[in-house]
Amino acid sequence: MRITSLLSGDDFETVCRTPLFEGLPRESLADLLDGASARSYVDDTLLFSAGDRADCFFVVVEGAVRLFALNEDGSESIIEIFSTGASFAEAAMFASGRFPVNAEAMAGSRLLRIDAAIFLRRLAEDKASAFKMLASIGRWQLRLMGELYHLKAQTPAQRLAWYILQLTDVNAGAVTVRLPYRKSLIASRIGIAPESLSRAMARLGDLGVKSSGDEVTIGDVEKLRRFCRT
Numbered sequence: 001m002r003i004t005s006l007l008s009g010d011d012f013e014t015v016c017r018t019p020l021f022e023g024l025p026r027e028s029l030a031d032l033l034d035g036a037s038a039r040s041y042v043d044d045t046l047l048f049s050a051g052d053r054a055d056c057f058f059v060v061v062e063g064a065v066r067l068f069a070l071n072e073d074g075s076e077s078i079i080e081i082f083s084t085g086a087s088f089a090e091a092a093m094f095a096s097g098r099f100p101v102n103a104e105a106m107a108g109s110r111l112l113r114i115d116a117a118i119f120l121r122r123l124a125e126d127k128a129s130a131f132k133m134l135a136s137i138g139r140w141q142l143r144l145m146g147e148l149y150h151l152k153a154q155t156p157a158q159r160l161a162w163y164i165l166q167l168t169d170v171n172a173g174a175v176t177v178r179l180p181y182r183k184s185l186i187a188s189r190i191g192i193a194p195e196s197l198s199r200a201m202a203r204l205g206d207l208g209v210k211s212s213g214d215e216v217t218i219g220d221v222e223k224l225r226r227f228c229r230t
């Protein structure tokens with residue numbers, strides 16, 4: 001089930017902070033979002049399938065969305081998981097015009113759906129915003145490349161520690177964080193097998209990290225950060 005509504009003030013504030021729209025004047029962004037609508041998803045819901053026409057793109061206002069591909073045997077390979085404040089599917093709109101993978105909104109999510117035709121028409125009329133968006137995309141791409149390099153150079157335990165540390169702004173002492181989604185999805189997000197996640201969590205236990213359900217307690221944040229840098 002999904003519930004559709006107009007864009008609220010809180011929705012707009014979240015969209016303003018997305019990397020894609022970072023730096024755009026609020027008036028320009030409001031104009032670009034003409035015709036957009038926010039939708040709340042009570043259950044896991046398929047948004048689009050690979051090969052569908054890319055007639056829109058999305059911003060995650062709340063919750064998470066997973067992009068996945070179907071293998072020949074019918075199993076799924078998770079490509080990416082987007083959480084609050086991220087935009088996705090815009091590349092397909094600008095490039096091939098078809099979605100290359102499948103997307104599913106996870107239960108409890110709220111998404112902004114932006115119509116491609118209206119957005120592109122408005123963007124053509126506002127070249128200053130178009131250039132600012134290109135700069136934002138470039139900065140985001142550099143950040144993703146840095147993240148990919150960071151992950152590939154680390155052990156599974158370091159990857160998990162790095163991921164857990166991204167869930168808190170605390171720089172020292174102890175803190176408890178809540179995992180935002182299932183551990184199998186987290187394993188795919190950081191590029192390790194689900195069974196490796198359990199072993200990685202056990203390894204972090206030696207560093208004072210304890211897990212109970214979806215809650216993870218870090219005994220010493222700075223100690224865990226040093227572990228990620230070794």
